[in-house]
Amino acid sequence: MRSNAATVAAALQVPEEDIREGRPGELVLDVNAQALPGLADRVSQELEGRLMSLFASDERDQTAQFRLHYVWSLPRFQTFLLLSAPINPARPSFPSIAAKYPAANWFEREVMDLYGLVPDGHPNPTRVALHEDWPDGAWALRKDFPEDRNVPRVPGDHHPFRPVTGEGVFEVPVGPVHAGIIEPGHFRFGVAGEPVLYLQLRLFYVHKGIEKRFERLPWRHGLFLAESISGDTAVGHALAFAHAIERLGNLEVPPRGQALRVILLELERIYNHIADIGALATDVAFTVPASRAQALREGLVRTQDQVFGNRLLRGTIAVGGVKRDLLPEGREVLRTHLRAFGKEFERLIALLVDAGTFTDRVDGTGILTRQAALDLGIVGVAARASGVDADLRRDHPHDAYESLQFKIPVEDGGDVRARLMVRAREVEQSLEILDQILDSLPDTTCATELPEHLPPRASALGWVEAWRGPCTHFVATDERGEIARVKVTDPSFLNWPGLVHAVPGNIIPDFPVINKSFNLSYSGNDR
Amino acid sequence: MLGIISKSLRTGTLTEADPFGGHASFGFPVMDFSRCTACDECVRSCPTGAIRAVPTTPDGKLISLSYASCIQCRACVAACPEQAISVSTDVEVAAYSREQLARTASFDVDPVTGRGTFRQVELEAGLSLADAAARLKERIRGRLGRSLHVRQVDAGSCNGCELEIAATTNPFYDLERFGIHFVASPRHADALLVTGPVTRNMEAALRRTYEATPEPRVVVAVGACGCSGGIFGEGTYAALGGVDRVLPVDVYIPGCPPRPQAILNGLLVAMGVREARVGTR
Numbered sequence: 144m145r146s147n148a149a150t151v152a153a154a155l156q157v158p159e160e161d162i163r164e165g166r167p168g169e170l171v172l173d174v175n176a177q178a179l180p181g182l183a184d185r186v187s188q189e190l191e192g193r194l195m196s197l198f199a200s201d202e203r204d205q206t207a208q209f210r211l212h213y214v215w216s217l218p219r220f221q222t223f224l225l226l227s228a229p230i231n232p233a234r235p236s237f238p239s240i241a242a243k244y245p246a247a248n249w250f251e252r253e254v255m256d257l258y259g260l261v262p263d264g265h266p267n268p269t270r271v272a273l274h275e276d277w278p279d280g281a282w283a284l285r286k287d288f289p290e291d292r293n294v295p296r297v298p299g300d301h302h303p304f305r306p307v308t309g310e311g312v313f314e315v316p317v318g319p320v321h322a323g324i325i326e327p328g329h330f331r332f333g334v335a336g337e338p339v340l341y342l343q344l345r346l347f348y349v350h351k352g353i354e355k356r357f358e359r360l361p362w363r364h365g366l367f368l369a370e371s372i373s374g375d376t377a378v379g380h381a382l383a384f385a386h387a388i389e390r391l392g393n394l395e396v397p398p399r400g401q402a403l404r405v406i407l408l409e410l411e412r413i414y415n416h417i418a419d420i421g422a423l424a425t426d427v428a429f430t431v432p433a434s435r436a437q438a439l440r441e442g443l444v445r446t447q448d449q450v451f452g453n454r455l456l457r458g459t460i461a462v463g464g465v466k467r468d469l470l471p472e473g474r475e476v477l478r479t480h481l482r483a484f485g486k487e488f489e490r491l492i493a494l495l496v497d498a499g500t501f502t503d504r505v506d507g508t509g510i511l512t513r514q515a516a517l518d519l520g521i522v523g524v525a526a527r528a529s530g531v532d533a534d535l536r537r538d539h540p541h542d543a544y545e546s547l548q549f550k551i552p553v554e555d556g557g558d559v560r561a562r563l564m565v566r567a568r569e570v571e572q573s574l575e576i577l578d579q580i581l582d583s584l585p586d587t588t589c590a591t592e593l594p595e596h597l598p599p600r601a602s603a604l605g606w607v608e609a610w611r612g613p614c615t616h617f618v619a620t621d622e623r624g625e626i627a628r629v630k631v632t633d634p635s636f637l638n639w640p641g642l643v644h645a646v647p648g649n650i651i652p653d654f655p656v657i658n659k660s661f662n663l664s665y666s667g668n669d670r
Numbered sequence: 671m672l673g674i675i676s677k678s679l680r681t682g683t684l685t686e687a688d689p690f691g692g693h694a695s696f697g698f699p700v701m702d703f704s705r706c707t708a709c710d711e712c713v714r715s716c717p718t719g720a721i722r723a724v725p726t727t728p729d730g731k732l733i734s735l736s737y738a739s740c741i742q743c744r745a746c747v748a749a750c751p752e753q754a755i756s757v758s759t760d761v762e763v764a765a766y767s768r769e770q771l772a773r774t775a776s777f778d779v780d781p782v783t784g785r786g787t788f789r790q791v792e793l794e795a796g797l798s799l800a801d802a803a804a805r806l807k808e809r810i811r812g813r814l815g816r817s818l819h820v821r822q823v824d825a826g827s828c829n830g831c832e833l834e835i836a837a838t839t840n841p842f843y844d845l846e847r848f849g850i851h852f853v854a855s856p857r858h859a860d861a862l863l864v865t866g867p868v869t870r871n872m873e874a875a876l877r878r879t880y881e882a883t884p885e886p887r888v889v890v891a892v893g894a895c896g897c898s899g900g901i902f903g904e905g906t907y908a909a910l911g912g913v914d915r916v917l918p919v920d921v922y923i924p925g926c927p928p929r930p931q932a933i934l935n936g937l938l939v940a941m942g943v944r945e946a947r948v949g950t951r
Contacts, residue, residue: 274871320823374831438840
């Protein structure tokens, strides 16, 4: 591993001893904030790094400073690189990298909204997390901001949408309350006739203050909150949180616990992918496969209920392992169900791709090009459908994935069809993974004992390739070993700009199917 | 086309004639107060404050458990040294007020050992289930009939409740056969099915959706967060808490998330077809 640090140090032109391997798979480099743009260039160009998260923390009680953190994935080295820089509260600003690295765009603005640290040179330094009726200076994640502060509303709740003008051009506002059973957000379409010229988003309607709340809960209760970051990713986020705590506390998860986590994560992937595939059929009014997909999903969540005690697999992940073992009877139930599921699933996909009424609507619809996906830092299913071959299960292996044989399906089309096919192929791979792991469950305990306290003033990164894409949690403790900071990054936060790029040029009636093909979480984004 | 027809024929009917009923050990915690020693272990284990202990006098204490904020994590079941907490089989839980979802007992506390002895179960404030049911029926009587058009509003949910609400429309539950239909606009709706916690950023949209719904309108709060703020709490800088902090709520469906059958049951309660039950306690 030391050779990794040496190579990275050489590429970044910093002394090798400055880079420390904080934890396995996690290199840490403390730098000066002014050096960040130059380092971003070198990480991106020399090391093929991809920006996964960017956030601040308030360490004024310890060091009298704020701190910025940049999490880069370096798949070539199977390691993350955490660049961290102190910010003097007397000069609360930092150099922006958003113009060159659009993935930093929302992250930097969120730091501005919640910490009052201003990204210098940001091309569009407007609010992203706080709506316009929040007063200036409501820096909610600063330590001197109490969680229960009643923030007064200021008049003038008018989001500054960019006007789209021209002959015959008009705007279509949609949301935040939508027509279906989905989460709230506002879409503003600039259209000329049916084709969309421009799409603008306004999100953060469901901002619940989750990161602040983590700081108030005892660390053992954090897992329950992690499960509610995005209800459809209960396993993914709980696991990312558990990973961070385990790495922070140097806890070793027993092999059986790791294997069971893979089962839970792959089941979550399957039940969500099948629901999305059905929803795509619904959105093009192809009802037979839509109904079949719903039935397949319900059958699977009922089996999950039977085997793991919860339809949506909540309460299954524990810090240190899993909460419930999989007994031999449960294993048989699961195996039998998955075998039948696999056959049905194959027929369902055939039904879809053989139907001209379906392919007509999804082929060439909502294209996100590979270059756009790379430039925007798109992750997960959406990235792999645009030809970007990235998956944390292989690039930064966690749990039992290193010992398993599986492929990472990648499609080149970047359209709705490609995102559908990536999901379909991933379900097949998940079934393969489950087949392997159900046959070889290690015979150990499911979870390790937890310590009374976590190490004080420590930090660690936890990550998981969940069904939508990577979930990362950065956890830091205070002097008592309680939680001082949790930064949650849901793949949706990185992928919403991808939707904005995929929609223009398409007609408004195709928006629902494009949106569904990304299926991003509002709650995970807004937190 | 032939494939589609043959597929449909082969599949047959998936819809369950009776989607209701209990589930062994999938319900809510039930406290056997007579075994409880008021040691407060469950209070400390509860991540949402669903179990609370309030000292009344130096030698008295109240312990209450509210399903409104219970996320069914069962931490209390594991924490109780007296094995006084079990899990019910009741999953179709609904009520007409937050108080009806709570159960409170008073204890005499030994000043030396701190050990509590169960005194009695206290009466909750407000209407009984039967009286509240009658009142709701009175209000909607003859107006909504045996059908209910529902607008769902996510006012801050994690989307777990949305997954289970959507599941009520799948072929197994098929809620439309009960006369319930999800509509695209509040202007078409008789009822709002609201999930929470109501965030600061959704408060105005929720109020406006309510105002756009014609009278008589029924508001149903779904999930621990919709009933009480749940794990996200109440009165934080970003979240107001339960739906009743913003709108008058007629029916509460607790759970994290409530199962599709519980949501279906709650909607039938809102129609006056079923009466709310909180279950064995």
